[in-house]
Amino acid sequence: MSVFAPISRQIGEGTIRGRARGGDTSPASILFLGLLWLSLLLAFAFLVTLIVTTVIEGSPRLNAMLLTEFPASRPEEAGARPAILGSMMVIGFTALMTLPLGIAAGVHLEEFSDRNNWWNRIVELNVQNLAAVPSIVYGLLTLGALSAIGVKDKNIVIAGATALSLLILPVIIIVTREALRGVPIEIRQGSLALGATPLQTLFRQTLPSAIPGIATGSILALSRALGEAAPLLILGALVFVSFDPNGLLSGYTTMPIQIFNWTGRPQDEFHILAAAASILLLVLLLAMNAIAIVIRNRYQKRW
Amino acid sequence: MSTLTTEGGPVVPGRPSALTPRSPRVGEKVVYAILRSASLLTIVITAGILVALAIPAAEFFAQVPVTDFLFGTRWAPQFADASFGVLPLVSATLWTTVIALVVAVPFGLGAAVFLSEYAHPTLRAVLKPILEVLAGIPTVVYGYFALTFVQTTVFREWLQLPTEAFSVLAAGLVMGVMIVPTIASISEDAMSAVPQNMRQGSAALGANRMQTTVRVVFPAALSGIIAAVVLGISRAVGETMIVAIAAGQQARIVENPLELGQTMTGFIANAALGDARVGSLEYDTLYAVGLLLFALTLIINFISIAIVRRFREAY
Numbered sequence: 001m002s003v004f005a006p007i008s009r010q011i012g013e014g015t016i017r018g019r020a021r022g023g024d025t026s027p028a029s030i031l032f033l034g035l036l037w038l039s040l041l042l043a044f045a046f047l048v049t050l051i052v053t054t055v056i057e058g059s060p061r062l063n064a065m066l067l068t069e070f071p072a073s074r075p076e077e078a079g080a081r082p083a084i085l086g087s088m089m090v091i092g093f094t095a096l097m098t099l100p101l102g103i104a105a106g107v108h109l110e111e112f113s114d115r116n117n118w119w120n121r122i123v124e125l126n127v128q129n130l131a132a133v134p135s136i137v138y139g140l141l142t143l144g145a146l147s148a149i150g151v152k153d154k155n156i157v158i159a160g161a162t163a164l165s166l167l168i169l170p171v172i173i174i175v176t177r178e179a180l181r182g183v184p185i186e187i188r189q190g191s192l193a194l195g196a197t198p199l200q201t202l203f204r205q206t207l208p209s210a211i212p213g214i215a216t217g218s219i220l221a222l223s224r225a226l227g228e229a230a231p232l233l234i235l236g237a238l239v240f241v242s243f244d245p246n247g248l249l250s251g252y253t254t255m256p257i258q259i260f261n262w263t264g265r266p267q268d269e270f271h272i273l274a275a276a277a278s279i280l281l282l283v284l285l286l287a288m289n290a291i292a293i294v295i296r297n298r299y300q301k302r303w
Numbered sequence: 304m305s306t307l308t309t310e311g312g313p314v315v316p317g318r319p320s321a322l323t324p325r326s327p328r329v330g331e332k333v334v335y336a337i338l339r340s341a342s343l344l345t346i347v348i349t350a351g352i353l354v355a356l357a358i359p360a361a362e363f364f365a366q367v368p369v370t371d372f373l374f375g376t377r378w379a380p381q382f383a384d385a386s387f388g389v390l391p392l393v394s395a396t397l398w399t400t401v402i403a404l405v406v407a408v409p410f411g412l413g414a415a416v417f418l419s420e421y422a423h424p425t426l427r428a429v430l431k432p433i434l435e436v437l438a439g440i441p442t443v444v445y446g447y448f449a450l451t452f453v454q455t456t457v458f459r460e461w462l463q464l465p466t467e468a469f470s471v472l473a474a475g476l477v478m479g480v481m482i483v484p485t486i487a488s489i490s491e492d493a494m495s496a497v498p499q500n501m502r503q504g505s506a507a508l509g510a511n512r513m514q515t516t517v518r519v520v521f522p523a524a525l526s527g528i529i530a531a532v533v534l535g536i537s538r539a540v541g542e543t544m545i546v547a548i549a550a551g552q553q554a555r556i557v558e559n560p561l562e563l564g565q566t567m568t569g570f571i572a573n574a575a576l577g578d579a580r581v582g583s584l585e586y587d588t589l590y591a592v593g594l595l596l597f598a599l600t601l602i603i604n605f606i607s608i609a610i611v612r613r614f615r616e617a618y
Contacts (some may be wrong), residue, residue, distance in 0.1 A: 020552040029512065108339055136541065137596065
């Protein structure tokens with residue numbers, strides 16, 4: 001949830017805090033500090049336990065077969081190939097749909113809408129609200145919409161991508177707005193003073209300056225979508241897929257759904273497969289998070 | 304802070320005609336229209352959610368009285384003598400949410416206080432991304448961990464607790480850890496936004512770091528902290544995969560955290576697996592529960608927004 005307030009974080013990191021060092025001499029304050037340490041420590045211990053147990057459990061099946069084979073009823077032959085391809089395809093289409101829309105809406109709300117207009121305030125409130133709607137509700141929305149237009153087979157790539165786009169659209173809007181808010185007003189004023197129109201100012205000055213922030217937030221949002229299973233479950237993605245997804249209307253399954261599927265089987269061999277696929281998914285997500293953090297640290301300008 | 308113009312470009316009343324642009328810039332008007340319609344889309348989505356949930360739910364309530372749904376204590380939509388009392392699902396949701404908050408609130412706030420008030424900037428730059436990793440772990444992986452490690456290995460093998468294959472306790476505990484970064488991140492931002500001179504004033508009066516944190520920074524950041532906790536509640540209520548995997552699939556009134564139970568989200572996920580035909584009562588039931596879930600989170604979100612508005616202290 002790092003997306004919510006990069007502005008205050010910048011202030012926090014940028015200023016030197018003149019707080020007193022030490023001073024924790026009374027028993028109460030030492031205990032307090034100990035409890036603070038404990039809360040962080042336990043959170044990290046949990047993280048380590050989760051990763052270690054998953055790696056131990058999944059390592060026997062963490063091999064090339066996991067990448068190349070199709071799911072099978074016999075665990076020793078099964079792999080996650082269509083799930084990996086399906087995840088990539090769904091996330092790709094999600095990014096294609098949601099990024100332009102989310103950035104456009106964020107730009108409109110931050111740069112061009114009159115904050116005192118009641119209608120714009122409702123739009124803002126609504127975006128905040130949408131960001132906290134449970135993911136499964138977006139699955140129900142997409143399912144209802146598909147039923148309304150008469151689509152019979154709902155397990156198609158475009159349906160899954162639509163549900164995930166709806167899910168992360170508010171997040172993209174919020175990060176776009178925060179990134180734009182971080183660009184100083186002087187940049188805009190300078191550009192306008194030189195005769196640029198507001199839109200030229202946006203496309204040549206404001207938006208390019210905000211791109212690192214938007215990119216960081218968007219990657220984090222997409223990584224959330226990559227790990228999301230609930231809306232796709234509603235759309236019937238829990239099926240036996242023994243082919244590679246090959247287009248917008250193709251059937252598909254994704255990695256989180258495949259993990260859910262294997263976790264629900266009674267045989268232990270499938271649980272090992274679930275752990276192995278979990279490791280794969282975690283590595284993928286950690287890589288995306290790392291990219292986002294690198295972009296944030298390297299390219300984000302501080303004015 | 305950065306609103307430059309109103310919609311449609313810089314129209315200033317009484318502006319000299321010599322400065323009107325020579326080209327009408329039709330292209331710009333199109334771009335403005337695109338930007339505006341993108342933000343209108345968010346309203347369309349909300350309306351879509353309301354309509355999509357309300358229509359099947361209305362058909363459901365045409366067959367099942369609202370009071371039977373809200374106050375009934377038996378949830379058996381698949382049985383021959385079907386019963387649609389939603390309280391068993393609500394009881395499981397309540398249990399998992401409360402357990403999750405018992406974990407997430409103290410640990411999340413502890414982590415936030417440490418990061419904002421105690422940690423050296425370098426330590427903070429290391430700790431914060433690690434905490435964010437917790438937020439990035441997919442919920443299916445959490446669910447798998449709750450089921451195989453927390454429930455099976457820890458509860459049943461190590462602690463020998465009297466519990467079956469699933470429990471709301473395991474699901475709630477793991478969900479709590481999932482929510483820790485949400486609460487930590489937002490309340491840390493709120494505490495970091497408290498101006499430095501308030502801390503300095505407190506220190507000048509002889510307070511140590513703990514006293515400054517508890518008596519000055521914490522109250523000043525209270526609106527942000529409450530908002531963080533409320534957002535945590537709404538995430539716990541709406542979380543699906545952890546409870547679908549680890550809490551169990553039997554809908555019954557949960558009286559003890561070691562029992563299994565089916566939450567509202569767990570029911571929706573599970574029922575969607577069975578191929579519910581569009582228009583059948585089974586399909587409409589999904590949407591009735593979905594509507595209740597949406598209404599609950601909506602109320603929680605508005606409480607959060609209202610709290611922030613009401614108690615915000617602007618410096």
